[in-house]
Every structure is written in structure tokens, then in C-alpha cells.
Amino acid sequence: MTIKVGVIGTGNIGADHVTRLSSQVVGSTVTAVFDVDTARAEQVAASAGAVARGSALEVIDDPGVDAVVIASPGDLHAEQVLACIAAQKPVLCEKPLATTATDCLKVIEAEVATGRRWIQVGFMRRYDPGYKVVKDAVDDGTIGEALLAHMIHRNAVVPDSFTSPMAMTDSVVHEIDVTRWLFGQEIVRTTVVPTKPSPLAAAHVRDPQIVLLELAGGGVVTVEVFVNCQYGYDVRCEVVGSTGVVTLDNPSANVLVRHGRRAQTVPADWRVRFGATYLTELQEWITGLRSGVVGGPSAWDGYAATAVAECAVASLDSGAPVPVGLVERPGLYV
Amino acid sequence: MTIKVGVIGTGNIGADHVTRLSSQVVGSTVTAVFDVDTARAEQVAASAGAVARGSALEVIDDPGVDAVVIASPGDLHAEQVLACIAAQKPVLCEKPLATTATDCLKVIEAEVATGRRWIQVGFMRRYDPGYKVVKDAVDDGTIGEALLAHMIHRNAVVPDSFTSPMAMTDSVVHEIDVTRWLFGQEIVRTTVVPTKPSPLAAAHVRDPQIVLLELAGGGVVTVEVFVNCQYGYDVRCEVVGSTGVVTLDNPSANVLVRHGRRAQTVPADWRVRFGATYLTELQEWITGLRSGVVGGPSAWDGYAATAVAECAVASLDSGAPVPVGLVERPGLYV
Amino acid sequence: MTIKVGVIGTGNIGADHVTRLSSQVVGSTVTAVFDVDTARAEQVAASAGAVARGSALEVIDDPGVDAVVIASPGDLHAEQVLACIAAQKPVLCEKPLATTATDCLKVIEAEVATGRRWIQVGFMRRYDPGYKVVKDAVDDGTIGEALLAHMIHRNAVVPDSFTSPMAMTDSVVHEIDVTRWLFGQEIVRTTVVPTKPSPLAAAHVRDPQIVLLELAGGGVVTVEVFVNCQYGYDVRCEVVGSTGVVTLDNPSANVLVRHGRRAQTVPADWRVRFGATYLTELQEWITGLRSGVVGGPSAWDGYAATAVAECAVASLDSGAPVPVGLVERPGLYV
Amino acid sequence: MTIKVGVIGTGNIGADHVTRLSSQVVGSTVTAVFDVDTARAEQVAASAGAVARGSALEVIDDPGVDAVVIASPGDLHAEQVLACIAAQKPVLCEKPLATTATDCLKVIEAEVATGRRWIQVGFMRRYDPGYKVVKDAVDDGTIGEALLAHMIHRNAVVPDSFTSPMAMTDSVVHEIDVTRWLFGQEIVRTTVVPTKPSPLAAAHVRDPQIVLLELAGGGVVTVEVFVNCQYGYDVRCEVVGSTGVVTLDNPSANVLVRHGRRAQTVPADWRVRFGATYLTELQEWITGLRSGVVGGPSAWDGYAATAVAECAVASLDSGAPVPVGLVERPGLYV
């Protein structure tokens, strides 16, 4: 059985997903796409033997579409996901599930009303082999009891359109999800610690920033986000347990020795670092759908991540710790 | 277009290939298999929705088979590859192409007679990302002019059936191919240097062994092969150029700190180390076939590797350097 | 000229200093020692050809003593340092200079009154080659402008007598000094973030702890202190600049590969990690004294470190950020 | 007791030794020096408060000299060492002990005739902490039984005066000594394998070269020597045992991350890499002399190293393996 996928949004990540689903994932084709940039949509559609539709809804309601990938701007996600639920079509929604916790709850309410899961949220790091090693070491007691963690999330540069809150909602949101997943606990409080901005960051952007994530079980995770670090894309993680430590660094097999230096390459960007991870994510999504199963990060995970990121933005403004108040978790997500 | 593949030999590597071609490679299905172990063949066939045939020839001649993978014992390869050429079906033949250089030449003669390539030999390391980084650094001048290399090939343990010559024909044959590929030169002389055997190796096996491969251009490659190293599967490579050095080590992203040690995991075996590499090899083979193209390591590469390995076995017996005499390379392989 | 040193306190670090000064440092001998444990003092004195005196004051006032090392319990330091100043003898005082900022100020007042420096405080990390590489990279612009840093300070285990505040005054005090030294700025605020205790820490000790050090220039340093990490002594540092990053990890030249792991050794304790660093510290102290110069970390550095550690202890109790209020820096220390 | 040292030869290494012995080693002073470059000798003498003498013999016979360091050109070593024995003064002779095995034997004969050891040969690597870790792992069974080893010895560049045989007598001689020391066995055969020269090496120099050292116990050591590698000084060692492997790489504690690379520094030259090792060597020599003990690498070690290097030079000329014939080891050196 081949899953016919419709893709909404054909920007960088959407176009990559179209390529993967049409030519690298087993068991899927792409049949329909939509983008507000019609020419772009036509081009991407042509590359995959798909049809460009006139709207997101047309993609969702297309009888030739079995499942939907949403890679549109974040503020459109909630409405599009709700449409997928209404159409009873499984949907892989890039983060965020919605830009506000309130909107996330509307999505959750709609999904819960159907009595089953339709939504997977695109927190792809859970599919990365390196993160899986960390997760296993935490789960199987290799490091004793996990107590705290340190995470780093650096990008070489960001466009001028990037804002200080986006460091929370677009960047740290990954660490928020990773934290919840690794520890198996909710985040109960978050603090953004004011720090000195880089002279190479845009004047309107606080960068770098340090964020503290406090867990229900008492542990604390420190996150450094630095989106203008200049040198590359550098995502790292160190979980500290009661008897040992497990770390994740950039994967590497090669060393180049020249000019007095033994050097390993730092990935240029997230497409280099996590390209294969996205492919695993999509393959597992499609493999699941072929068996009638929706798994992976749920709408609840999307809601929790958005709620914590919202608190981080509030803390960024106030300078004070902000408690995270989540609703009770519906049974569907337990 | 889906390529219907017949797989001959369903031992470990053959069965892995069936799984990959039926469920992980895009554009392929497995329709027929054969193994002398009939029960095994039936089981593997069932897992892939394929049919178990009564002989290798039946697989090759099956009208429902577009292309063939040969993973049978090495001494059967030549005959089976010749049958594929006769049947005008593309074939991916696990190494060796044939167990003697003479038999390899018969295969080459048959392929050349058809005027086109049908054969790819399974030197999968050329598809490994780490080896590609080394190859690129050699080719683009990053390390200046490549002068020599050091290679290590260690296995934790081998079965009792393993013999000293097999270290050349089954293990070092990979370094032989990698050497020819990295340097873009033929090997002209090979020497096996007698060394002290491990007390943990079987009494009839010389292990470890050191092999010198001399290139047409004057460079030398040292190879250590050690198939009872106990600790894991450890394949490494260091190419020394006139201005720099590039190395390949076991890929790693994680460190585990416990009990006074910061440790990275060494792969347990070649399936762990090169599993993803085999998948890339098969995917590129199938993608090529879908466009009517046969590429990758050729019958010539298979012949040269067997010829050099033969000389290494001769040197192992004599203790002296053994010159490698290759026939002239047919135009098909230039 | 040989500097005749008197050593007060012959516990572990004091006895090590006696050995170094008597047999490893050029230009020094040890002539007098004191310890409340008379037998111990006699034994250590004998090992160095020195005399055990009846009190700290007797050592300080001994005409055969040119300079003094104080390695007694911290609450005795202020009084002993004051006696050295009174006796006009250079003194190397192990941290802390005094246990309260108030007492540090009394020492500073006494030293300033003499119009010259007598005191070096034993912040030995400034003499470690790895820290010097970090310092150089910060100072010479190699990483652009230093913005923030992450530091880790872990011990395998601590004795039962260890308390939560001691994590600040005995352990983090090193990171406090390193931070001030690396950034060339004072710390203006410190926060201890409550986190989950290790089940292997004593019930009365909060461990691990996370500390935030905010610099006058706006930068922030995160410090993790974990004195029951079980696996070894692990001190690390990563300074993040506007164009690059410099890190310090445990020095290592060897890898041991066994049992499926490539492993580097983590130092067992601070004597292993910083033994050579202490020797460099003492050698530079003696070399300076032979030229009539007192340099290294000053009484001001000792005061500032104690003041910040005091605020960290206050924050540990209150859970709130605590501003650091330093007096104006006397001209002697500019 | 202070050992008064006379230093013969005040070129780079001799001058460094004068500095170390006069100001960094405990228990020694430098009282006399000699160099054919009189001005240089005067300058170095002045820096250490020593006197420049008119000849090597004057230094050796100086009643104010207790022990001698020989850092003169290698072809003068034998005669000067013999003079030290005649004068009954302990001598630390930089390698080689003599430039021919025959001359080494004359020295041995003279020393044996006195019934005790006077000579230590300057194979300083035995004092390097990294090599000691390797030695310990070999000796204590950590890697099982040591079977073979791979060694690399690279220099960035060499002066025009450097010749192909010097790669054996000046560079590989260190690996020869390390091999004998690590394995506790004599080398019985050596082969220089012709390889492709670097275009950046002088026309008259074969560089790089590969050398095989075969041990009495059957093991083999591969050595790559490359004295124009351009990028730095890179000395490495990997000993392969029956159950594990121990490696030595350039010591490092720091990583610098910039411009897309995580980099460790390669030492610029041997003074950077082994500066501290020379100091340890001299300190242990002096400490021994103060107790009346001469230890460290013996005249026998110097003889064996020269004998093996001679065979390597012969093999370099002939291209064939050259057996090493050592005389019987005198009881003094057992």
C-alpha cells in the first residue's frame, strides 16, 4: 500500500519533504501540494509528479490525498490541522502545532473528540540516532538517575526577520521537547536569564540567551541558544545522572590534519546535521500509516512545547521565572 | 518503475539484502530467492512476499526477475554471474566476483562481449559517508598529493572455519578495493609480513597479519588485519598527503562517562558499522537501474581485487613480495 | 638565593606543598612547619629536613623563615595572613583568603597600609596550561568578544563533613576566580538554582547545584557543581565568543580500546588533575620572591572570590538572585 | 648536594639543557660549557653563571664539574663519552651514543671495564607521561599480550642538510628505542620499504619512508617517518595486544571552534611536544646522581639503537630486509 501525501507549504523544509516522500521514503508518493507562491508550488509539484492545488483546504480535501504534511507558516498550523482532523486524514505538522497554547488546546479538543490520534508533531530529534543513545542511557539506568542536563543550540546566522522571542518558539522549542522526552516529565517553570548580546547579532535581537527549564521532578536543564555564533550549526546535549553522564555532540568519523590543526567539521546548518533524521521521521510516519498507526510526538507534546515556549517568551520580557500551567492531560495521550 | 529483484543466497548478508530491497529501498521489490537451505529460503521469501525457487538458474531466468543479487558462497559467483550476463540481467555480486583472477577474466570477457556493463561488485565501502570524505579530500587536493596510507581492519572474533588466506580474500580485499579507489591507481606488488600470532587466534590461523600494498604511482599502503582482536569491529584509514592528512575512524556522536572513563562505543560488527552503507549501495544500484544505468564498482574492480588478493595469499605462503600482473584494461572499464 | 619557607598546616595539601617546596621547586627549602597534629607535623618536617614549631606564629616569626605558606583550616587564614603582613613576610595563602568578606577586607586594609603586596592567594588554576590556552583565546580575540561561559566542577565523592554551602566556598570558588580572571570583570550578581539532589549525596547536602554568575559587562556564566558524581574529577570550561568558542577538557594523550569501548581516563581527583599545576604555581611564586616580586592572584582576588561565594551561599538559602556589593578597589590592586 | 654539570655543545638542545639544569632542575647547577662557536658558548655560559672552557676535554676534566651532558655533533660523542668514563664522571649523552655500532661497542667495552654504569643515553621519550601510559598498559596485561605496533613520526619541515639516512639515524632511532623499551625485546631485522616521495621534500631526500622493525619475539612494528609533512610535529604510537589496544596521540586539553571546524592544535615542533619530557629526564638524572645512581637508557640501549639504525640505512640502500646482529649483552646491562 502506498500512502498518497499532500504537502502544504513548499518552502525549504516543505520542498525537502516532497523530495523525501516522493523519492526516498518507501511506501509514499506525493500527489498534491499547495503554496501561496504558486510558481514555487508548480515547480515542486512537477518535480514529484504531483498536482499544485489552489489552497491548503483543497489539498486536505483532495480524495487523492491519504495523509497531509503541514510545512506552512506557524500561524496557519492550527486551522490546517483542524481541517485535517475534520477530513479524518493523518497529519504530520511541523512545529509549532499552533503559535499559542490556547490554539493548541483547540486542536487537542478536536482530536480528543474523535477518540483517536491523527496528529504527529515534527519534533524530529526524537528520531536522531545520537539522541536515541542519550534516551536509552537515561531510560535503562546506564547513568543512574537522570538529575539535570545542559543543552546548546547554536546557528551560524539568522535572517533579519528573526526576533528574540523566535529564539524560544523556533529554536529552544526543540530543547523543550527533547527535555520533556528525555526525562519523561513536564516542565513546570522556565526562566530566561538576561545576558550580554553578541555585537554580531542584529540590534533588535537578544542573542545569545540562557534558558532554565525546571522539571516536575525537580531537575533543571540549562539551555544556551545562540543564533549568530558564526561558526556553524552546533547542537549538543549532556545529561548528568547520579552515576554517570551521557553526551551528544556533532557526529563525526573524519579528522582533517592541516596547518597545525587536527579538525573535525561542524555542520553548516540543520539540513546537514538533521537531514537523515528528517528522513527517518518521515519513513517511520509512513510505515506507521501503512499499518494504520499514528505515533510519534503527539498533539499533547505540541501543546506542552508551545506552552513552555510561551512562558519562556514571557520570562524574556519580564526577566522573572514564569511557571508553566498545563491543563490535565487527556487520556488519549497517556 | 519498480525493479523486481531475485536474490541468490539467503545467509546473513543475503537475507539482509532481501529485507532492504523489499522494505527499505525505494523502487525495488524482491520476487524470487534461492538458497541450498530450502527452509531458510522459504522463510526469507515469505518475509518479503517473494517465491523460493529451486535453483540459482531458476531465479536468474525467472521472467518476473529484472535484476539479480548474488550472495551465495564465493566459489559459485563466477558461474552465476555468467548466467546473469547470458540472461541479460543486471547483477549485484557480493565480493569476490570470482575466487580466482582467471575466473574473473572469464566474466570480464563475457561482459565485454556484450558491449555494455551488467555487473556491479559489492564493494560497499565506496558508499560510506566517512570514506567519501576521505575520497573527496584526496581528489580535491585538500591534503596535497596523496602519498601513502595506513589501514586497519579488525574483527572481534571469527569462526573456526576461518583460514589465514581468508584474511586476504575476505577481509583485506576491502582494503585492496579502497586503496585502488582512493588513489585511482592499480596495486603492482603486495607483501605479507610475517608477524606474531595472537594466543587467542585458532592454531591454524596467522592473526594478526600486516600487508603492504604498493601502488603503480610509487605509494605504499600498510594494512593491519586482525580478525580476533576481541574488542569489536574496528575499520580505520589514514591517507597521508604532501600537505595534510585525512583520517576515517568509527563514526560517533556520543560519549558515555562512567567509572573513571570517557568512552565511545566501538561497533560490535560490520552489520553495525556498515549497515546503512549497504542500504545506500543498494539504493544507488536500484536508482541506477531505474534509469537504465549500471555503475559502481565494476567487474574490472572485482578482477583487480581478486588478483591482488591472490598475490597476497601467495606472499603469505612464500614470505616474499609478489608482483601483481594485470591484463590490459578493456575499454569498457576505462 | 634560596627562599626558606615555613608551612602552616600539614594536611594533604600542606604536606604536598612541603614535598614540592623541598624537593621539586628550584630555589626553595622548607625550614619550619606547624600543625595542630603534632605527630603529623614532626613526620612532615622530618621528610623535608625542617623543624616542627609549636604554633603558626612561631613559624611566621621564625628568623629562619623567609616566606610562609598557609594551608591551615580556612577560618584561621585571616589571622595568620595578618601575622605574616605584620612580620613583613610574603605569604601564599590557600583559598579562602578569609571565610568572610569582612575579614578579607581587614587583610586588604593591613596590606594596603604597608604600601606593597605580600599576599598571593592559591587560585592555582590560573597556572594550568589548559586554562592559559582559554585565557589567551579570550584575550587575543581568537573567539571574538567573550560573551558567556559554561563551567562544570565535579568530584567523585565528598566526606560526610561536606555541606551545601561548602559547594560554594570550597568548590565553586574556583569557578568564581576563573570567571573573574578570564573575563577581566567583577561578578555583580549570583543565583543558585534549586535542582534535584542525587540519591547518592548525603541527606543534608544539596548536590548537584547550578550557579549563575553575572558579570559587570553583562555576560553570564553557568556553573554546575556536583560533588558526588561517582565517576571521577571532572573540571571543564567552555567560553563562548562572538566568533568562536574555546573549551577546556581533561588533558589526555592516550586512548585505551577494550571491551567494545574507546576510552580516555577521567582524573580520579584534583591531585591527579592539578598536581603539576600546583607545582607551577609554587615555582612561579618562589621565582618571583627570588626577584623580590609578589604577583599572582592578589588579596583583592581573594576578597572578591569570598564576597561572591558569600552571595552564592545567601542565594542557596533564599533561592533568589543576590547582588554582589564590592568595596572600591584600592590602587594597590589595579 | 648540588650536582655541578658541564655541558658540551650549546646549540639548540644544549642551550635548552643549560637553562633547565641551571634554573629548572632541582639539585643541579651548570658550571662549565664548551662549544666550537666560542661566542655562543660565552653567551650561554653567562646566562647560567658558568664558565666557557676551551675544549670538550677541559669541561670533562674540570674539577668543578661533577657530571657531563654531551650535546655536541653525533660523530664526536664516542670520543667524549670515553673521556667521561676515563675521568670517572657520569654522562648524559644525547643520541646517538656513537654514529656506528662499532664505536658504540668501544664505549660499552670501556664502561664494562669499570664495572659500573656511567652513561645514560638521551632517549627522552621514556620519560613522557603519554609513553609511560602505553608502557604500563603493555606491562600490566591491560591489552593482553602485545603483538605489534604502529608508529608515526612526522616533522613539519627539515633543513636542506637533512639526508635520507638521517631519517633513520636521527628520527626513526627514537621509534627504535621506544620499540625495544615497550616490548622488552631486541629488534632482529629491519626493512625500509621504498615509497613515493613528497614533491615538497628536497630532491635528494626520500621522504616519507616506511620502516618495518621485526622483534625477537616475532612481533612487527610499522614506522612511518615523514619529515616534510608541512602541518606540524606529529608523533603517535598504537600498540596492539591480544585483547585490546593502547594509543598515544598528541596531548591536548583544549578545542577551538571557529569557521566550521572543531580543532585541536598539533605541536609545532619537538620542543613544544617534548619540552617538559626533557625536563623530567634531566631531573631524574640529577636526582639519581644525588643518590649515586646512574639509570635510564644505558650504553647498551644506545648501541642497540645505533645498530638497528645502521641496518635501516643499509636496507634503505638495498631495498632488502637487513638482519640485525647484536653482540652478547654484557652482564652490566642485564
Ligand SMILES: [Mg+2]
Ligand atoms: Mg516514497
Ligand SMILES: [Mg+2]
Ligand atoms: Mg524496495
Ligand SMILES: [Mg+2]
Ligand atoms: Mg625547593
Ligand SMILES: [Mg+2]
Ligand atoms: Mg638546577
